[in-house]
Amino acid sequence: MNGDWLLRGRDGRLSVYQLSGDAVLCRAERGPRGPWSAPRRVGGEQRLHTVLAVGQGADGYAHLVSWRPTVKGESGLVHSTHFRPHLAALDWHPVGHPDKKGDRTGTPAVAVDAQGRAHVFVRNKGGGISMLAQKEKGGWDPWRDLKGKEVQDGLAAVTGESGRVELYAAVPQGLLYWRQEEPGTQPVLQEALKAPVRPGTLRALATSPERTTVFYTSTSGDLCAWRPGGEPVTLLPAAGPGPVSAVRCDLDGHDCTLLVQRTASRRVAFAAYPTELESAGAWWTESGPELPLDALVSLTTDEEDRVVAATLSPSTGRLLLTRRKDEPGLALEAWREV
Template structure:
């Protein structure tokens, strides 16, 4: 494993998958979705998504015994505004939320949702949820960040969240039977930027919202009400937050500290569990990290991938919820990439994916025969 004190990029057991692949496909005009865009389906196959000016692109791992990927498959949406954000259920369903224009003249946006139930299969028709307070005029309320979506891992219910510049954070939820409720407040306090939601298994819906010089965590209090659970006295680099469920009813958040661009982790302190603000090194990096849990050497580990100070994809891993032992970052090459993701494939291998400079997705897989957290070469998805 990559494990140890400090943030020395050279001290690691990882073999870097150096360099981006050569002679790959040309640009697809695609861009990364907001948050996660690489998911394992119910059959273990991975699916990757990208946003285009007209909708989504999808790449799907081929079914055994074939290898490689199929795609890109386009899914165009009339009036598409984008970008999309996504979340996965425990069954491997992928839920989507995005924006489309309801009026070709005004461009007034509407929140829309869809679902993919199986890898490689079609998506459900997009359903419009409207959005209160959005009128498109200069004096009207407007989104301060992209819409986000979270899934209840036990019941399968979904929660769509929007952050408005004047009205605060709102949510609209669909229950396990498929019925949607109305828009309800999470926070009357407005936030200027993206919010990061998660609903840990057995827990309540919670949302991290960066403020001016601090970050707020709002949690469900029962009967549809939310309360401010924590005000974390640290600034957050905009667009750098990510979240991972790291224990029973526990979420760990990750973001960049603006002083040096390093990553930090934060978890609500609980008895017997390390919590609070914890440094993870990776100074000089940019953007949000990719994060997933994987079994490495028989241990439940958290694996992070980031774009480092030199522009390469870097990876680190540590025993889950043991950030205090320190992290070592190792380069995987892929210079110029962006929006890294981490997932685990059907064979239990860690997969790190990213978009290259031209918007084409590529990935590198753990080489389990080499021992430790070693990776093979970068390959384009198609």
């Protein structure tokens, strides 16, 4: 899955999205702090490939994108909107293919601008990036070629505090960065960073009114942070494989960035530091039980702006949850299965 699959909806309820065979399932809180509903199929009976991208707008609506099989050897992208976690999502709607037709070209990424318009990014057959954007009053604009080459899978799409959409992509030489110069316009390739980036480890976060930060693992195994216009900073050794999940939160009156990652020993590790002050240092603290090999981790905040972390195993469907306690520091409640 690409993006944060643990979300806080417009009504304050938490929800999770998971892949299960040829379907996407959703579970949601029935009320604040639970109990949780049983998993429900999202978007009707459409058969899907085992891929999902999730994005969320400031309005709290979740936008889901997946690939579906069409004819033999070919696939197309589909989109669904989920307005409330405890209600049914819209049916999957076909939105086409970056090359008009063909097989899957990569894992999509989704970001939602300040007007609630979803922007879908995906590699095309030429190795560049194509984008599809919703119109404000319904429908979709044509596919747009954003250029780039040798783009690797695992895009990181993000919406800045300005409401403009941005995209990061790994290439063999480092990172590429696109940004909308004005709301509703086509993102433009702004900058290329030469750095040793491990594909599939990108995660982006809005960290100030004008800047976003992308986190990635270097080929030497270090977790790094980069803001366009500056130089990358090494934070600490990566705790394990895959991208981190990241969230901004208030810790004892300080604006902090909290990172979570599944460790090599299959537990969950947390690290926090003052937002955009990587020089302050960070260190991992492990938490929770040993997890299955395929377990994913994600972060959000609840309706009380309290940090919530979740782990999900696609093979077992087992969902574990913890919240920050109402006390100083980053003390967490015991992990519980829901």
